Amino acid sequence: MKEAEKVAILGVLKSVQDPxxxxxxxxxxxxxxxxxxxxxxxxxxxxxxxxxxxxxxxxEQARQAILSLPQFEQVDVHMTAxxxxxxxxxxxxLLPEVKNVVPVAxxxxxxxxxxxxxxxxxxxxxxxxxxxxxxxxxxxPSIPTLMGIAEQPVMGPNKQMIPVNRYGVKVISMGFFLPQxxxxxxxxxMLDKMISQFLGGVQWGSLDYLIIDLPPGTGDIQLSLCQKxxxxxxxxxxxxxxxxxxxxxxxxxxxxxxxCPILGMVENMSYYTCPHCGERDDIFGSGGTRRLxxxxxxxxxxxxxxxxxxxxxxxxxxxxxxxxxxxxxxxxFQSVAENMAAQIxxxxxxxxxxxxxxxxx
Amino acid sequence: xxxxxxxxxxxxxxSRSGERDVHIIWNDGHExxxxxxxxxxxxxxxxxxxxxTGQRVLQDEQVxxxxxxxxxxxxxxxxxxxxxxxxxxxxxxxxxxxxxLCSCVSCRPN
Numbered sequence: 001m002k003e004a005e006k007v008a009i010l011g012v013l014k015s016v017q018d019p020x021x022x023x024x025x026x027x028x029x030x031x032x033x034x035x036x037x038x039x040x041x042x043x044x045x046x047x048x049x050x051x052x053x054x055x056x057x058x059x060e061q062a063r064q065a066i067l068s069l070p071q072f073e074q075v076d077v078h079m080t081a082x083x084x085x086x087x088x089x090x091x092x093x094l095l096p097e098v099k100n101v102v103p104v105a106x107x108x109x110x111x112x113x114x115x116x117x118x119x120x121x122x123x124x125x126x127x128x129x130x131x132x133x134x135x136x137x138x139x140x141p142s143i144p145t146l147m148g149i150a151e152q153p154v155m156g157p158n159k160q161m162i163p164v165n166r167y168g169v170k171v172i173s174m175g176f177f178l179p180q181x182x183x184x185x186x187x188x189x190m191l192d193k194m195i196s197q198f199l200g201g202v203q204w205g206s207l208d209y210l211i212i213d214l215p216p217g218t219g220d221i222q223l224s225l226c227q228k229x230x231x232x233x234x235x236x237x238x239x240x241x242x243x244x245x246x247x248x249x250x251x252x253x254x255x256x257x258x259x260c261p262i263l264g265m266v267e268n269m270s271y272y273t274c275p276h277c278g279e280r281d282d283i284f285g286s287g288g289t290r291r292l293x294x295x296x297x298x299x300x301x302x303x304x305x306x307x308x309x310x311x312x313x314x315x316x317x318x319x320x321x322x323x324x325x326x327x328x329x330x331x332x333f334q335s336v337a338e339n340m341a342a343q344i345x346x347x348x349x350x351x352x353x354x355x356x357x358x359x360x361x
Numbered sequence: 362x363x364x365x366x367x368x369x370x371x372x373x374x375x376s377r378s379g380e381r382d383v384h385i386i387w388n389d390g391h392e393x394x395x396x397x398x399x400x401x402x403x404x405x406x407x408x409x410x411x412x413x414t415g416q417r418v419l420q421d422e423q424v425x426x427x428x429x430x431x432x433x434x435x436x437x438x439x440x441x442x443x444x445x446x447x448x449x450x451x452x453x454x455x456x457x458x459x460x461x462l463c464s465c466v467s468c469r470p471n
Binding site for chain 2: 226227228230257260358359361
């Protein structure tokens with residue numbers, strides 16, 4: 001009898017569609033662990049990311065669907081997530097327990113890559129994902145300031161660095177090893193070594209997402225990174241001005257050439273809302289990034305306003321996503337993070353992640 | 362310019378053929394067979410090709426016709442690196458470049 005009821009539940013859950021993956025949650029294999037006890041039913045829905053932007057919507061739809069069956073009066077829907085890996089065999093050797101590696105890039109400097117990276121990492125961590133943040137900007141490492149980290153990472157037993165755990169995110173930065181007044185003045189081979197060290201020489205442990213804050217441009221660090229591992233996909237940050245967008249396009253061209261997917265574009269400093277009168281001012285123009293993303297057939301992940309509170313919190317070492325999670329600014333970051341996680345899930349589930357390349361020699 | 366690398370040539374399988382040749386099966390089912398000596402001569406690295414002019418610096422007679430790949434390694438998502446038994450290993454052969462080198466009858470009808 002119970003079997004029949006489980007079948008009935010699966011039957012109605014087929015009407016619940018994941019809007020991003022465009023398939024129903026039953027055929028996606030998300031429905032786990034159906035329990036029936038009299039007029040009470042409970043199901044577990046396992047998503048591909050805890051940062052799913054439509055998590056609450058799916059939960060409610062599933063609940064209503066089961067309630068539409070006359071035999072059930074009480075329905076419990078439990079949401080969980082299991083992030084899937086996009087890494088290939090070679091990346092797995094360097095980062096064995098890291099499921100997704102996402103570089104945050106831009107063409108032009110000063111568009112807010114580090115601010116976006118730190119807030120993205122924290123926003124993903126808030127949803128329950130395990131997250132790492134690698135500051136690969138050796139020239140201007142700003143993650144220690146943004147995350148308020150003064151300590152240095154310690155060496156683990158197997159000669160691997162143990163990343164600094166801050167606000168639940170594992171962090172590594174060149175800034176940890178360098179006094180404020182000193183600078184890194186390196187040529188390519190040294191930068192390449194540093195990238196190797198930051199990947200294989202760090203005890204990242206098990207991570208759902210490793211966010212990498214890149215320096216601006218299309219140079220040695222970007223190339224080294226793309227050569228050493230298979231990246232899940234890049235997030236490209238730009239401000240709305242043409243001067244930034246034109247260079248962002250070059251970053252995208254580089255990733256295309258290196259077969260690194262683009263997860264999407266983010267518009268930072270998109271607009272300014274006057275705290276006194278509430279009027280919106282598009283200081284750098286607005287919407288340019290969305291237009292470019294459309295033109296390049298790349299997903300648009302959202303926009304972040306230009307705001308004093310984002311700047312203040314960044315300088316204080318407690319990014320806005322943590323400091324004031326209910327604020328409009330924090331919600332903007334949260335939404336970008338969720339859209340990014342959704343893009344990774346879409347790539348994973350649609351088989352867009354390319355098959356392994358077998359090399360037998 | 363769509364941003365997806367969907368329609369780009371990507372190998373499914375790279376393997377040794379015979380004693381020293383390299384065989385590639387592509388994601389579209391196409392197959393390429395590269396003679397080791399030919400592939401070594403096509404090395405795109407900065408010491409085999411002049412970086413500014415793009416002209417080949419490596420001369421035919423500098424490569425032994427028994428040269429053989431010792432191992433092949435994947436570079437990120439876009440290329441392979443070949444370790445040759447003459448000690449050379451700096452060439453990164455991108456997938457697009459390799460596909461363009463295919464000299465089978467359907468790629469080079471003449």
